[in-house]
Amino acid sequence: MLNSITIFPGIDKDGAREPFERVILRPREIYAIVGNTGSGKSRFISDIEQIADSDTVTKRRVVVDGALDNGSIAFLGQSMRFVLDCTVEEFIRLHQRCYNGDERIAGCTARSVLEAANSIASERLYPGALLGSLSGGQSRALMIAGISVISNSRVVLIDEIENAGIDKSRALELLMSRDKLVMIVTHDPHTALIADKRIVIRNGAVKNVLDTTETERESYARLDAAYRLITNMQFKLRNGEELC
Amino acid sequence: MEQKVIIFCGAASAGKTGVISRLTNSIRQSGETAALCKIDCLKTGDASLYDKLGFPYTIALSEDVCPDHFLVSNLQELINWGAGLNARYLLIETAGLCHRCSPATKHTISVCVIDATASLSAPEKLGPMLLTADIVAITKIDLVSQAEREIIAYNIRQLNPGATVVCADCVSGYGIAILWREILVMPAYTADADDRLRHTMPAAVCSYCIGERRIGVKYQQGVVKKIFADGGGLC
Numbered sequence A: 001m002l003n004s005i006t007i008f009p010g011i012d013k014d015g016a017r018e019p020f021e022r023v024i025l026r027p028r029e030i031y032a033i034v035g036n037t038g039s040g041k042s043r044f045i046s047d048i049e050q051i052a053d054s055d056t057v058t059k060r061r062v063v064v065d066g067a068l069d070n071g072s073i074a075f076l077g078q079s080m081r082f083v084l085d086c087t088v089e090e091f092i093r094l095h096q097r098c099y100n101g102d103e104r105i106a107g108c109t110a111r112s113v114l115e116a117a118n119s120i121a122s123e124r125l126y127p128g129a130l131l132g133s134l135s136g137g138q139s140r141a142l143m144i145a146g147i148s149v150i151s152n153s154r155v156v157l158i159d160e161i162e163n164a165g166i167d168k169s170r171a172l173e174l175l176m177s178r179d180k181l182v183m184i185v186t187h188d189p190h191t192a193l194i195a196d197k198r199i200v201i202r203n204g205a206v207k208n209v210l211d212t213t214e215t216e217r218e219s220y221a222r223l224d225a226a227y228r229l230i231t232n233m234q235f236k237l238r239n240g241e242e243l244c
Numbered sequence B: 001m002e003q004k005v006i007i008f009c010g011a012a013s014a015g016k017t018g019v020i021s022r023l024t025n026s027i028r029q030s031g032e033t034a035a036l037c038k039i040d041c042l043k044t045g046d047a048s049l050y051d052k053l054g055f056p057y058t059i060a061l062s063e064d065v066c067p068d069h070f071l072v073s074n075l076q077e078l079i080n081w082g083a084g085l086n087a088r089y090l091l092i093e094t095a096g097l098c099h100r101c102s103p104a105t106k107h108t109i110s111v112c113v114i115d116a117t118a119s120l121s122a123p124e125k126l127g128p129m130l131l132t133a134d135i136v137a138i139t140k141i142d143l144v145s146q147a148e149r150e151i152i153a154y155n156i157r158q159l160n161p162g163a164t165v166v167c168a169d170c171v172s173g174y175g176i177a178i179l180w181r182e183i184l185v186m187p188a189y190t191a192d193a194d195d196r197l198r199h200t201m202p203a204a205v206c207s208y209c210i211g212e213r214r215i216g217v218k219y220q221q222g223v224v225k226k227i228f229a230d231g232g233g234l235c
Ligand SMILES: Nc1nc2c(ncn2[C@@H]2O[C@H](COP(=O)(O)OP(=O)(O)OP(=O)(O)O)[C@@H](O)[C@H]2O)c(=O)[nH]1
Pocket: B010, B011, B012, B013, B014, B015, B016, B017, B018, B019, B095, B096, B139, B140, B141, B142, B143, B168, B169, B170, B171
């Protein structure tokens, strides 16, 4: 059982100590990580994934209280490509083999991973396709399916889900569930307002941690309407239909 | 003085220099001393990289001799050279060409460096280099997905169940502290004990080509190329 993850301050890009005593992350909470391009958002969640021990550029220390399921933290990085030289199906089987003996995935088949991937990619993935030949969106979809169906960790770190050309809502549905600790790096207010808390990064440091307010929840409704409009138009755009 | 001798092997461009350069920071931060040696066949730009690391180093060129034979023919002298410099850690980077060889000996610490972005079959192609390693460092993990990293580590553990597998990203420095902690718990080099190769080398024309595994000039015959013209080894 995971109780919490605590982050102790490191240094910002100028070497100054980060302005907080500790940041405590708890299960069943969703955190959005926001900040300028290059501010250090990806580095922040990498520090958590790697359970940094003052051994990364930021000098942050991360302490896990309790046990992590199967010892790992699920991590969806910003990378949009696979590099392994095998087919999609071989890849899924190799990945499953790493979790052999884990009864939680005993019933999971290569087909179920592929189905999950196909439910978020707009263009189908085929089992015989070479991993390296997948498009950015298809690769992302397969990474998400693997995290959701195979690794199924209680801690999920997501680096920018929106720019992958995949179905964001469906992807988040697969990745998040209320019993998980979820951290999601985003530039998108709609995604950020799904979270309970926002961690703001500036110049390599955690600047502050904000709670999502009631007023913001109202903004979410407006953003959600806009999101639906945009995805609907996107669908038409991709299908070559008139945008109306 | 206790000395640890660490041999870094792995294919070309696997990240050996990257790992060594990061590790020298850990060594410095611990207030320890090191000497570095890069074995190569031909002159490369590596001198400028090693020059920045702030520890004494030597770039040893094997030229037309097999670089792994060359290393093992000079291992004792290198160890003496490091000891003469009062270096507690001797870090040796191999040329990483022939996958038939492993220059690891019983008393040295062998770190096999594997590029996470190389082929799935790359680890098994490394042969003795990987099979005899104490520690396997998977580099460039920043360039692969988590699932791929898990698959690569799993494959390596299947091939060499006894080795410690460390994932590293030499750009951010992640993993190097873990590697350093692993090295700290490894035994020091025991100079008086009979050190020997963990694996025989392929056939060629020196004593080691015909199966010699003992270290030291008195066991060496045939074409033996020496790094130090004066017979080497200050000590
Ligand atoms: N992204 C990334 N690049 C790396 C990493 N480690 C090494 N590199 C890059 O990979 C290339 C080769 O790394 P080296 O450390 O020189 O490899 P090597 O094994 O010493 O190579 P040789 O000595 O020439 O055989 C360089 O361009 C490095 O910057 C890493 O962890 N991540």
